[in-house]
Amino acid sequence: MATTSVTSSSRTDSASEKLRREILDGLAAPGDLLAESAVARRLGVSRVPVREALFDLERDGLVEFSETGRAYVKRLAPADFEELFVVRLALEPLASRLATPQLRSTTEALERNIAATQRSKTVQQVTRLDLDFHEIILTASGNTRLLKLWSSMRAELELWLGRLHRRHQFQTSETQRETIAAHTAIVQGFRTQSPAECERIMRQHIQGWREWLPVLAENE
Amino acid sequence: MATTSVTSSSRTDSASEKLRREILDGLAAPGDLLAESAVARRLGVSRVPVREALFDLERDGLVEFSETGRAYVKRLAPADFEELFVVRLALEPLASRLATPQLRSTTEALERNIAATQRSKTVQQVTRLDLDFHEIILTASGNTRLLKLWSSMRAELELWLGRLHRRHQFQTSETQRETIAAHTAIVQGFRTQSPAECERIMRQHIQGWREWLPVLAENE
DNA sequence: GATTTCCAAACGGTATACCGATTTATTTTT
DNA sequence: AAAAATAAATCGGTATACCGTTTGGAAATC
Numbered sequence: 001m002a003t004t005s006v007t008s009s010s011r012t013d014s015a016s017e018k019l020r021r022e023i024l025d026g027l028a029a030p031g032d033l034l035a036e037s038a039v040a041r042r043l044g045v046s047r048v049p050v051r052e053a054l055f056d057l058e059r060d061g062l063v064e065f066s067e068t069g070r071a072y073v074k075r076l077a078p079a080d081f082e083e084l085f086v087v088r089l090a091l092e093p094l095a096s097r098l099a100t101p102q103l104r105s106t107t108e109a110l111e112r113n114i115a116a117t118q119r120s121k122t123v124q125q126v127t128r129l130d131l132d133f134h135e136i137i138l139t140a141s142g143n144t145r146l147l148k149l150w151s152s153m154r155a156e157l158e159l160w161l162g163r164l165h166r167r168h169q170f171q172t173s174e175t176q177r178e179t180i181a182a183h184t185a186i187v188q189g190f191r192t193q194s195p196a197e198c199e200r201i202m203r204q205h206i207q208g209w210r211e212w213l214p215v216l217a218e219n220e
Numbered sequence: 221m222a223t224t225s226v227t228s229s230s231r232t233d234s235a236s237e238k239l240r241r242e243i244l245d246g247l248a249a250p251g252d253l254l255a256e257s258a259v260a261r262r263l264g265v266s267r268v269p270v271r272e273a274l275f276d277l278e279r280d281g282l283v284e285f286s287e288t289g290r291a292y293v294k295r296l297a298p299a300d301f302e303e304l305f306v307v308r309l310a311l312e313p314l315a316s317r318l319a320t321p322q323l324r325s326t327t328e329a330l331e332r333n334i335a336a337t338q339r340s341k342t343v344q345q346v347t348r349l350d351l352d353f354h355e356i357i358l359t360a361s362g363n364t365r366l367l368k369l370w371s372s373m374r375a376e377l378e379l380w381l382g383r384l385h386r387r388h389q390f391q392t393s394e395t396q397r398e399t400i401a402a403h404t405a406i407v408q409g410f411r412t413q414s415p416a417e418c419e420r421i422m423r424q425h426i427q428g429w430r431e432w433l434p435v436l437a438e439n440e
Numbered sequence: 441g442a443t444t445t446c447c448a449a450a451c452g453g454t455a456t457a458c459c460g461a462t463t464t465a466t467t468t469t470t
Numbered sequence: 471a472a473a474a475a476t477a478a479a480t481c482g483g484t485a486t487a488c489c490g491t492t493t494g495g496a497a498a499t500c
Contacts, residue, residue: 010453035481046455048268051482055272059279068462069482083365086318090310090366098306145303146310149369230483255451266485271452288492289452445498450491457486468475 011045016053018043023062023073024158025124026166034063034071061156074159081160082213084153088206091150092134096202097195099140106140110187117180123165123172130179131158137202168215182208231265236273238263243282243293244378245344246386254283254291281376294379301380302433304373308426311370312354316422319360320415326360330407337400343385343392350399351378357422388435402428 019039022028040050054071057063063071099106113136117129131154138147165175182205189201239259242248260270274291277283283291319326330353337349351374358367385395402425409421 012453037481047482048454048456052272052275055275070462080365083363086314086363087365087369090314094306094310143303143306145300145307145373149307149372152369152372153365232483257451267452268484268486290492441500443498443500445496447496448494450493452491453489455486455488458484459482461480461482463480464478466475466477468473470471470473 011049012052012056015039015043015045015049016056019053019057020060020062020155023057024155024162026162028073030073030075030163032073034073036071057155060152060154062159074156076160076163078213080156084157084160085206085209085213087153088150088209089203091146092137092206093199093203095138095141095143095146095150096190097199098143098146099137100190100193100195100198102140102142103190103193103198106136107187107190109136110183110190114180114183114187117176117183120176121172123170123175124162126172126176126179127158127161127165130161130183133183164212164215231269232272232276235259235263235265235269236276239273239277240280240282240375243277244375244382246382248293250293250295250383252293254293256291277375280372280374282379294376296380296383298433300376304377304380305426305429305433307373308370308429309423311366312357312426313419313423315358315361315363315366315370316410317415317419318363318366319357320410320413320418322360322362323410323413323418326356327407327410329356330403330410334400334403334407337396337403340396341392343390343395344382346392346396346399347378347381347385350381350403353403384432384435 019028019034028034034054036047036050036054039054040047043050054063054065058065058071062074064074065071110133113129113133117126117133120126120129135147135151135154138150141147164170186201186205190198192198239248239254248254254274256267256270256274259274260267263270274283278285278291282294284294285291333349333353333356337346337353340346340349355367355371355374358370361367384390406421406425410418412418
């Protein structure tokens with residue numbers, strides 16, 4: 001809902017989407033070489049759109065380039081997650097505060113998001129909707145730059161969460177329950193219409209992620 | 221100093237740098253069409269590197285694409301500057317706080333930057349060094365993500381300042397004096413080694429930019 | 441004179457081809 | 471058997487070519 005889902009006509013975009021999905025779904029292992037020719041052959045397009053798609057994915061943090069220009073599926077280091085966390089803590093409480101005035105109309109979208117989360121069957125869906133929830137608030141802040149910066153981290157966040165779930169085989173129902181509880185509390189807090197309270201509750205929510213850091217330290 | 225200045229070997233990068241300079245120096249007017257073929261002919265390379273350079277510049281906020289895929293020199297709206305200001309206020313005081321532990325080694329770099337600013341002869345140099353000063357602090361924060369997000373706004377900030385200067389014909393000496401005074405005060409504040417104080421003084425510094433908002437409102 | 445129609449030029453998206461550099465496999469040397 | 475040299479395959483950077491679409495202006499119409 002919050003993401004662009006128009007069926008793009010350009011081959012660059014469709015190549016980008018296919019590769020993005022393969023990486024997020026874990027079909028491509030971290031460190032795997034994404035050679036232009038091989039990908040092009042596999043996707044049935046020429047190298048040019050693939051090349052541009054790879055640049056797109058690099059911008060989104062799903063692909064990294066070696067010094068010699070080769071593209072690999074992004075490898076994650078726990079320190080990266082810590083950094084993402086620090087930056088979210090700078091952006092999201094601020095966005096919550098800025099969103100306060102326009103929040104009445106946004107609350108509906110947030111509640112629809114929670115309802116959809118309740119209907120979710122897979123961890124992937126829950127994750128997607130979780131990030132959508134936050135993106136709704138960033139959008140409501142009215143600061144397009146703030147939204148753009150946050151969006152530039154979204155794919156990477158999804159990558160982290162996906163790999164975490166696959167590695168630790170979380171119970172879908174538990175992830176679902178926790179997400180719904182946390183988001184419901186946020187919507188409640190937003191009902192106060194107090195900028196300070198909105199900012200505080202979002203800060204608290206994001207700080208909850210700190211619990212994951214020890215788990216992440218176990219990663220490769 | 222803080223920016224990459226290696227003479228890039230790839231034609232994409234050199235095309236990107238040439239175009240970047242043309243836009244920042246105001247040689248290309250806002251809204252000008254940057255047609256791939258024309259640019260390629262002018263720079264003596266083929267369309268492919270130009271095409272990729274244009275995507276780079278879009279990412280840096282110096283170029284915007286129309287729905288039909290044409291590239292134009294970025295047009296600025298005063299609201300964009302306000303947004304940049306809000307985001308800097310979220311990132312830079314935080315970076316200052318995070319940089320506190322490593323600050324002793326950084327202070328030297330900052331002082332060298334101020335000295336270079338004193339030696340500057342043109343407004344462009346002062347502007348470049350001004351942004352370098354801030355980038356030094358972002359780098360010292362140790363949070364590469366924070367640095368990356370800030371860097372993604374740098375070119376656009378430079379674009380704004382350049383157009384402002386050309387439009388209002390500021391006295392170089394005055395800009396220089398103000399910049400030096402402000403940065404010297406920041407370094408002084410940093411000497412306290414207090415995270416809270418470093419954060420505060422940077423917030424105050426950036427808020428000083430608010431004065432420009434009325435001026436910017438006169439822009440197209 | 442203003443508006444619409446139509447056409448030629450220009451443009452962007454993409455496939456293909458070429459080349460030097462890099463990587464990988466093979467062979468030679470120690 | 472290990473290491474070094476060499477050969478073969480692969481890869482990325484880039485030029486060129488082709489095609490459908492967009493665009494801007496001329497011609498036609500009102």
